[in-house]
Amino acid sequence: MSGDNRRKNISIELRESGGRMNAARRLAADPDTRKDAVGRAYYAAFHAVRAALLTRGLEPKSHRGVRETFRAQFTGPDMLPIDLAAALDRLESARMGADYAAGRDFSDDETNRLLADAEAVIAGVREFLTVGAWLTEA
Numbered sequence: 001m002s003g004d005n006r007r008k009n010i011s012i013e014l015r016e017s018g019g020r021m022n023a024a025r026r027l028a029a030d031p032d033t034r035k036d037a038v039g040r041a042y043y044a045a046f047h048a049v050r051a052a053l054l055t056r057g058l059e060p061k062s063h064r065g066v067r068e069t070f071r072a073q074f075t076g077p078d079m080l081p082i083d084l085a086a087a088l089d090r091l092e093s094a095r096m097g098a099d100y101a102a103g104r105d106f107s108d109d110e111t112n113r114l115l116a117d118a119e120a121v122i123a124g125v126r127e128f129l130t131v132g133a134w135l136t137e138a
Contacts, residue, residue: 014047020041024044045088046063070085083120
């Protein structure tokens with residue numbers, strides 16, 4: 001994949017991320033749609049992480065592959081904080097509960113913590129992309 005194609009695909013992933021995060025914020029306001037907010041928050045972070053992976057031409061084919069590749073190749077000393085990988089793991093676990101655990105409810109506080117996790121992942125990835133000159137906007 002050429003540099004121009006990577007930039008285009010990174011931009012697409014970030015657009016997806018932003019749309020999902022906006023939806024998560026809207027859905028979080030209603031107790032009846034908090035489960036949906038959790039899912040959107042996970043996907044917002046997931047798409048941001050995919051944008052980071054694209055900087056190295058990495059395109060894992062599974063959610064697990066995305067999480068593990070991000071943790072192994074983008075977090076640690078002199079890289080992104082390991083807390084971002086842990087946040088992505090929490091989000092994925094919560095999303096699985098929201099999607100597959102009948103009766104699983106999310107309190108307002110829990111939902112807000114998960115949205116904050118997603119926002120932290122997105123902000124960390126955007127900073128990484130900006131510092132690496134993959135983005136022209138901040």
